[in-house]
Structure formats: structure tokens, C-alpha cells
Amino acid sequence: MELIVSVGIGVLAGSGVWLLLRPRTFQVIVGLALLSYAVNLFIFSTGGLRTGAAAILAPGEVGSVTQYADPLPQALVLTAIVIGFATTALLLVVLLATRGLTGTDHVDGRERER
């Protein structure tokens, strides 16, 4: 499972970085979205990967950290998702404004002269 998750994060991050470096604003925003997915998965995985572990202890159970999933990274990833979502939405608005004001979707606001 570790291998699958890490390869998944790697593929997401790699595609994200590649798209981020592209000249079109839409590619940049998709790249940012992919990168933030990669980062969110990464945060999630820092709590340790395990299957079928309870989020909290069942009633009457004597607790040990080995029995349940670490709740803190889940709380962190929730916050990160919300914040990332909001800022990406904001960027989308700015992207549309750039498109409207400059008439091009190049990240520099003008086409490169060839």
C-alpha cells in the first residue's frame, strides 16, 4: 500500500509541477490543483498508513495508539483542503479577469513574440 500511495503522490506532484510550468493560465491552475491533491495525500500519509483502523476508540476499549488512526493529520488535511479550495477559486477569478482584460490566456498577459 505504501508503494501505491507514494507512487500516486509522485505522479500527482510530477504532473502538477509540469503543468505549473506551462504558459497557459488554465494549465497552471490545473497544475496547482494536482499539486494540492498531492500535498493533501502527503499530509494524510504522515499519520501512518493502515487499513481498517478506527478513527476513535470503541466504548470500553483500552487505548493504544497502535489501534487507531492518528486523527491530527486528518484535521490538518481538512483545513488544508478548505484553504486550498478557497484560494484556488480566488485564483480562478483572477485568471478570468486576466483573460478578460488582456485578451489572452498567457500567464504573462501577452503572447510571446515569435
Next chain:
Amino acid sequence: MTAWTDHLLIAPIIVPMLAGAAMIVVGDRWRRLTVTLGLLSTSALLLLAIALLGLADAPAVQVYRLGNWPALFGIVLVLDRLSAVMLFLSAVLGLAAFLFSLGRWHRAGVYFHPLFQFQLMGLNGAFLTGDLFNLFVFFEVLLAASYGMALHGSGVARVRAGLHYITINLVASLLFLIGVSVVYGIAGTLNMADLAMRMRSVAAEDRGLLETGLTVLGIAFLAKAAMWPLGFWLSPTYAAASTPAAAILSILSKVGIYAVLRIWLLLFGSAAGASAGFGGTWLLAGGLLTIAYGSISVLATQSLPRLAGASVLISSGTLIAAIGTGRVAVTSGALFYMASSVLAIGALFLLIELVERGREVGADVLAVTREAFGTGEEDEEFGDKDAVGVAIPGTIAILGLAFLTCALLLAGLPPLSGFLAKFAILAPLLAAGEGAVPATTWVLMAALILSGLATVVAMTRAGINVFWASPQNRAPRVGLVEILPVALLLALCAALTVRAGPVMDYMQAAAQALHAPGSYVQGVLAVPPGEPGGGR
């Protein structure tokens, strides 16, 4: 947690938050009410900051535990001298930029005032929090507000620069998250004080990974602080932003510096075991490169807003390099420099618009081009000799004086606080070394002095172009509410100069506490009263 003064700690976050929320409810229709709210909030913040400056001047740090949970379970706000100084700076700059915006800028777009308040809330929160993840949250609050502020007034240039600014900061935020999660994965805590405790006991095989995580975190901070090569976004964004927004954005780069100061000195101080001093050379080298880049761009730039942006770069570089030396006396000098340069750069950003108002668009470029190529206008200008007797209008005289003061402050020339600040950085560099002074010290000294020279050259050239050699210089119409903030900021710099002794003492105490974070760690991790068997 009984005295009412304890609750002052959270007030710098609560006050602008409530004010901003109320402003959204009120909306832009009743502008007078919004402005009154903003005025109340910014002045309250200044008073609070002054009170907290006094409160922080104690051997023990002030800790505010939200919900009275012990530090490891709950969220803590921590106030020490460094936080108090930063709060004060942001409050002063906030008040100045707010007053300035009343001139006309706050009508240039919607929701200027609420965004402004949220910006202040994010700044204050970032300065107060004692927890890495809350630092991230407050960073996002202040950045989200700053995206709106940078775009305030709209226009092609702002949107174009804003797109780059937002993208870069989003990437930096992702790096921040990666760093935070690696740190949590290895150390199992995000509380800064607890992290400092655990730095010593990290297993040898995990230490490299933890250091990597903190390095990624550092890259995120240094991108905010605009260290070369992470700082190319700064000049275009600040130059394009509307004036009050640019003034408040100029303290944003100092948030990065603050985070580096706080976390680097806390985690990699002498108590950190094998990791002590990790990355210091990188900070020093990065700071030097930033100074060099800032100096070159200060000389190369043709427009005043970009000149101010380049001054921010120089100031950032100086601070990063000074932190990188890792000496107490140099850090206290750097803190003094930070206070002086934040006020001076804020004043310069505000001043630029007033100065530019009387000039035609593109006059800067024209002036430099004329200097280089000569357009044969000299005969024309020498023609009207009668002009010598004409008195300079009062506004121009005041603006010129303010510009001169800014130039002196930024270049670090006597007699103002800029000079004292640079001296406070340079003197301990030489004094501390018994025997041979290391080569890096000489490089740093040369960089500081040469950057001052570059600033003098650039500011003199700009000043001559603006005030003396400008074709058809009409006296700009400047309202009292616009010149007042500039005067306030410059008067504070003058006060810094006159009262340099007590201020330096304060900064020294702050630097000593930063370099010996024992009391910080103990203060945060102490079990709160009335909480039996808290802690671990």
C-alpha cells in the same frame, strides 16, 4: 488566567476580525460607518500594541491558552518582545495606510476596508501564534486578504502582477504544508516550543528527514521574505498595487523574516544538539545575494514604485544575512534595522504616490532616457531664467523634505535611525571576533555599505528627476489626511533616533531571549494553574 490583562493577548486578532466582519455586514453603502469602524479598530490596535510592548518587557513570556488547554493539546498564543515589536510595527503601518486610504483609494474598489482588517488580523495572528499549523492558517488569512489588496483598484497591470503573486504564494503555501507534515511525521508535534524540546532527542536516522522538512518550511518562509532567487515576484506586485495596499504589503515580506527569526533561532539554536546552526551559511549567502540583487535593481530601476520595491529587497536581504550570522548582538541590531526600515519603506510607498501625482505619466522613463541620450531640451530649460526667483510651493517643500528623510533612512546615512541601525549591525560584527575576522564578515560589511551607496545614488537620481528637473512640475494637490501618515511614520523614525538607547536595550533583550529560548519553551509548556496533571 484571571487578570483581564491576560486576555489582551488575543485582542489584536479579535478586534480586526470583528471589525472586518461588521464591515461586511454594513457593506459599502454606509461608508461613513465603515470608515469609523476602521478608524476605531486601527487605533485600538495601536493602543493594544503599545500596551503589549509594555507587557512583553518581562523575563517570562506571556502565554495565552485558548480554552485553558495545556499547550500540547490546545492552541497557544505566545507574546514575547519580538512578537510585541512586530505587532507594534504592523499596527503603526496599518494606521498609516488606513488614514492614507481615506484620501481617495478606499473608493477605488469594493470591500477595501474589510480586506484591510483581515490583513491586519492575519498579520497579528502570525506574530502571536506558538504553533506551526496555526502559523500556516494565519499566513493563509493574511495572504488571502493580500490577494484582494494587491488587486484593489483593478486594471491590467494589477491583475497581471496579481496572477503571478497569487500563483507563487499558493506554491509557497503548498511547500509550507509539506514542511509542516514532514515535521509532524517525524517529531509528532507542531507546537514550536515542544518541537524545540524534541530537537535534541530525535533519532540520528530521522534527523536528516526532520531537517529536510524544516528546510522546505524555510523555503516557504524565504519565498515570502523574497530572498533571491525566490523574490522576483516582489517588485512588480508592489509596484502595481495601489498605494495603501503597497504600504501594508511591505510588512508582508517581514512576516517571512519573522518566521525565520522565530523558528530558526528556536529550533537550531545552541540547545538543538547535533542540528545547532543548521543552514546558517545558507541564510547568510542567500541574504548577501538578495542584497546584491536588490542593489542592482535599485540602480537599474526607472520608476519610483519599483525603487521602493527594490528597497524592500535590500532590507530583506540585510535582515536574512544578519540572522544568518547567528550572533546575539547582530540580531539585536537587525531588529532595530527592521523597525527602522519597515517604517521608512512604508513612508516611501505612501510618499511616492503624492510625489507622482503632480507629474505626467511615464515621466520617470522619460527623465532617465533624457539623461542617457540627451534630447536637446537643455536650451529650452535654461531659457526661462525668471523661474529662479519663484518660491517653491509649500507642498513640494514638504514632500521633498519627506523624500530626503526617506532617502537618509533607507541608505543608512547619519543622523537618522537608518544609520544607527546599520551601525548596530556592523559594530558587533567587528567587535565580536577575537583575532582574525572571518571573510564572510568582510563580505557582509561590504554588502551593507555598498547597498547603502546604491540606495543613495538611486534616491538622489530619483529625487533630482522628481523635484528639480521635472518638466512642467505642477504642485500636486495633497490632502492633510494623506501627508499625515507619512509624517507619522517619519516622526516615529525620528523618535527611534532620539530614543535609540532604550529601544536598543529592548531589542537586545529580545535578541537575547531569541538566542536562549529556554524561558520561551518553559513558559509555553508549563502546566496552567487550575489544571491538575496537565502536560503530557
